[in-house]
Amino acid sequence: MAKRIDAKNVDIYYGAFHAVQDVSLTVEPRTVTAFIGPSGCGKSTFLRTLNRMHEVIPGAHVTGSVQLDGTDLYAPGVDPVAVRRVVGMVFQRPNPFPSMSIFDNVASGLRLNGVKNKGVLSDAVERSLMAANLWNEVKDRLGRAGMGLSGGQQQRLCIARAIAVEPQVLLMDEPCSALDPISTLAIEDLINQLKESFTVVIVTHNMQQAARVSDQTAFFNLAAQGKPGRLIEVGTTETIFSNPTEKATEDYITGRFG
C-alpha cells in the first residue's frame, strides 16, 4: 500500500518569491527519507508540495511534476483534497482537535470522510493507536480530551489520526522539534515501524535523528537569504553522512556551518 514518489524539476513560488528551485528526487516505497538543511532552505516547503498543503497559502504555485506511482499530483483536474487522502501529514507542533476526545480525534479523518459505522470506526481507532504506540496509555480514557495528554502523547495521537485514514505516504514536518528526548525516541521507534507499511518523508533539524531513522537523506541549502532553496545532494543516509560528494553537505553535517 506504500507508494513511490517521483519529483521532477519542481520549482515553488509564493507570489513573485521563488522559494525552491529545481528539485528532482525519488522516494522509494517503504523507506524513510530525511530532508535536512538550514532554516529557510525550502525543505518544509518542498515537503508540503508533496501533498499540495502549500496551496493553503494564497499565491503559492508550483511548476514541474510530482508523481505518485506514476500519477501526476499536479495534472489539471486533480483534486488536492483527494491527494491529501493518500498523502497524510504530521506537523511540527502537536495539533489535536480541541473540541474532540481522544477517540474522536483518531476517528475524525474517517468520520469527516463519511464513515459512520461504529464498528469500523472503533477498529480503526484501536489499530491506529496501537500503531502509534499510544494504545496502552490511553485505552482506558478514550473519551477524555486529546488536549489533556502530554506533548509527546499528543504528537503520537496526531500520528494515529494521520494513519487512521490509511494514507500511502506519511509526511512529517519536524515532528519531534517540540518534544523532549524520551518522547522523541518514542516517535523515532514509531517511524521505524511505520515504514513497514508507509512511505515516510521527514523534515528534521536534528542530524542524529536523520542518521538514526532514515534510509535516504536529502540535503537542502540556499545560496543566500532571498535566493531560492535548492537540493544540494541526495543519497543513502550512509553515503551522505560518511562520504558526501558536496563540500557544503560535509560542512553542514560536521557542524562547520548552519
Place this chain on the structure above:
Amino acid sequence: MATATTSDTTEAQLSFRRPSGARTVKNALATVYVGVATLLALIPLVWVLWTVVSKGARLVFSSTWWLESQRGITPRREGGGAYHAIVGTLEIGLICAVIAVPLGVLGAIFLVEYARGTRAARVVSFTVDILSGIPSIVAALFVYALVITILGFGRSAVAVALSLVLLMLPVVLRSTEEMLKLVPDSLREASYALGVPKWKTILQVVIPTSFGGISTGVMLGLARVMGETAPLLILVSYAVGINFSPTSATMGSLPTMINAGRDVAPGLPGYDRTWAAALTLIIIVMLLNLVARGIARATKLKEK
C-alpha cells in the same frame, strides 16, 4: 545609562531596603483612587437595581403577572399582568435572531475563512463597524422609510424585528469573526491533511472549536436589542391585549409597556406595574446573559 546602573550594583553592596516613603504614599494614594472609582461606578448600578427590585418585586412574584394581560385594566385598577408584553418582546427577539444570527455567522465565516486579508474583507469589516454605531432610532426610521413608506407594508412587529436586525447583526458578525480568528490555523491544516474538504473543516472543526464564543456573542447581541425602545415606538403600536401575530399593527412589549405607564401617578396600581415591567425586562436580559454563560461553560473545550 543601563551600563552605569549595572556597574553600580556590582560594585556597591546589594541592599533590599524597604520602599522609600514617597513610594509608599503614592502606592497608598493610587490604591485609594482605584478603589473609590470602582465604588463610584457601582453606585448607580446598585441604585437602579435596588429601586427596580424594591418597587417591582411584589407584582413580578405573583402568578397573574406572567399569565394575564392588561386588557380592560386602567391605571387606577389593580390586577392584570405583563404576559402580552413578555410574549411581544420574546417574539420580536426571536424573529430578529432568526434573521440576524444566520446572516451574522455566515458573514463572519465568509470574512474569516474565505476572504481573510482581502480588500473585500476589509471593506465589509469597516462597514460593519460603522453599522454597529447606528443609533436605534436611525435604524427604526430607515426601516420605516423602506418597509412602510416605499414598500407600502403596515406597521408591525416584523418591521420592529427588521430594525433590530440592523442593530444585532454587527454584534453577531464581529463577535463571531473574532472567535473564528482565534481558531489556530494548525487545526485547519490538520484537517486538510486528513483529506477533509474546506467546507467540512469549517463545519466540523472550526465551528465546534469556537462554538462557545459564537453562542455567547449571539446571546449578548440578543440581550442588547431586547431592551431597545425607539423601533417599538415608531414601528408598532402598543397593545394592552394578547396578540401573537407578528404582522398585525399592534403588539405589546416590555419597553413600550414601561413607556405607556411612565406618567401614572405614584400610589396608583398602574405605577407599580410600570416598575414590575422594568424588573421583568431586566430579568429576561439577565436570563439571556446567564444562558450565554451556561453555553460557554458547557461547551468549554475539554482540557482533561
